[in-house]
Amino acid sequence: MSRILGIFTCHNRKEKTMRCLDSLIRNNPSISFSFIAVDDKSTDGTRKALSRYENMQIISGNGQCYYSGGMRLGINHAKNQCAQYDWILLFNDDVVFFPSSIEKLVAYSPATHDEIITGAICDEYGKLSYGGVLKTSRFKPSFQIVMSLNTHISCDTFNANCVLIPAKIFKYLPNIDHCYTHSMGDFDYGLEAKKRNISITVSNFFVGMCSDNPLDGTWRDIHLSRWERLLKKEKPKGLPIREWFHFVKKHYGFPCACVSSITPYIKILLKKP
Numbered sequence: 001m002s003r004i005l006g007i008f009t010c011h012n013r014k015e016k017t018m019r020c021l022d023s024l025i026r027n028n029p030s031i032s033f034s035f036i037a038v039d040d041k042s043t044d045g046t047r048k049a050l051s052r053y054e055n056m057q058i059i060s061g062n063g064q065c066y067y068s069g070g071m072r073l074g075i076n077h078a079k080n081q082c083a084q085y086d087w088i089l090l091f092n093d094d095v096v097f098f099p100s101s102i103e104k105l106v107a108y109s110p111a112t113h114d115e116i117i118t119g120a121i122c123d124e125y126g127k128l129s130y131g132g133v134l135k136t137s138r139f140k141p142s143f144q145i146v147m148s149l150n151t152h153i154s155c156d157t158f159n160a161n162c163v164l165i166p167a168k169i170f171k172y173l174p175n176i177d178h179c180y181t182h183s184m185g186d187f188d189y190g191l192e193a194k195k196r197n198i199s200i201t202v203s204n205f206f207v208g209m210c211s212d213n214p215l216d217g218t219w220r221d222i223h224l225s226r227w228e229r230l231l232k233k234e235k236p237k238g239l240p241i242r243e244w245f246h247f248v249k250k251h252y253g254f255p256c257a258c259v260s261s262i263t264p265y266i267k268i269l270l271k272k273p
Contacts, residue, residue, distance in 0.1 A: 001032050002106050004164075006089040007078055009038040009061070011069025014046040016094045021053060022096040023208070028102055033087070036077055038070040066236050068185030071160070072176045079171065086113075088170040090163040090186075095121060096211055097162075101207035108203055115199040116169065116190075118145035118155065119162035119207030129212040130159035132202025133187065140256055141248050143187075148204035149178055155200040157190030162207050169198055179246045181221050181236040219264075220273040229268045239264055 006024065010017045025033055033055065037260035038063030039047045045163065050058055059073055071090065082088055087106065109117045120131035128147055134216040148155055163186075166171075175195055176185040189201060215221050218235035232238050241261055249257035267273070 007074040011040040042160040066182035068180035097208040111165040117164040118158040118202040123211040130161040160186035
């Protein structure tokens with residue numbers, strides 16, 4: 001029986017969180033699960049619901065952790081106990097996992113346990129929504145979400161909706177960069193693993209369902225005014241310039257960071273998504 005420590009963060013979506021956990025536990029009977037949940041000051045009873053699960057450690061956030069901040073807390077908490085497990089599972093609590101999906105993901109991994117395995121996720125129509133990520137340019141931040149088909153695809157990074165990391169690799173990796181509040185933390189985490197010559201592979205099957213986030217109401221929504229888009233862009237769930245500049249500079253260099261930081265403002269000015 002594989003021992004897996006799952007790490008996730010949650011905030012005020014109790015029903016989705018419980019549905020996700022139930023789909024994980026019930027659909028993978030040969031897996032021994034433990035969890036670290038970062039509850040970011042939920043007010044809808046999420047914490048109480050989480051406390052009913054066995055082997056559930058709950059960490060309290062300050063209400064401003066968002067995704068990257070919450071996962072950073074969870075990863076930090078897991079560092080000293082990961083030796084007790086075979087795998088660490090990073091996942092989002094809005095994924096509904098398919099039957100035997102994590103069992104299949106473990107079986108999909110090489111016997112040497114020297115690869116990070118990303119589970120491909122589909123939307124409600126069966127279309128790929130999250131998974132492995134390939135760089136499509138060496139010179140600027142341009143990416144493509146992929147899944148393996150007839151052959152295994154080696155990726156550059158990943159969406160962390162479902163990522164299975166061997167415990168020995170997890171222990172070796174740094175935590176998510178403190179610069180990131182919400183987005184980019186998982187991309188950066190995967191790119192850091194790749195820099196350390198750790199292989200990243202994506203599954204050739206869907207492990208669960210989670211629809212991609214719509215553009216409506218975000219900084220990329222062309223139906224909003226330029227001012228509304230600008231305000232949304234600089235919020236934690238948008239594309240804050242300091243965090244975006246840091247990400248691009250870190251992986252593509254200073255000149256590219258300067259150009260890439262200006263590009264979103266030009267898109268807003270020209271009313272492009």
